[in-house]
Amino acid sequence: MPLITYEQTKPLAHAVADLLQRRSPELVVSEMAKTGRTGKVLIDWRQNDPHKTTVSVYSLRANEHPTVSTPLQWSEVTACREARDPALLTFEVREVLARVAEHGDLFAEVASLRQQLPALGS
Secondary structure: OOOOOHHHHHHHHHHHHHHHHHHOOOOEEOOOOOOOOOOOEEOOHHHOOOOOOOOOOOOEOOOOOOOEOOOOOHHHHHHHHHHOOHHHHOOOHHHHHHHHHHHOOOOHHHHHOOOOOOOOOO
């Protein structure tokens, strides 16, 4: 099975980000400019590049009180949106360990999931 490359994932990520922004402009933005991003989810398709340093799942962020990059359940995203409280999706190390103990590794499927990316026309 051929390896998926950044040349495949970046255009797909861009197309998905643009589609989500067109469908829900009040919720989603796909451009980096901070103006117009407040209260919206940024779909940062540009991270699909070999020179980017996006933090990986379960990595600690470099802050005085580090939070952990944590996979989420859709119900958590929905609850955060309804409550308009981004703090609901902020997790520290002990919280993440408790989440994994309770729900299992929500990211585990990614390691074994095999899928074919659609070809994108120009």
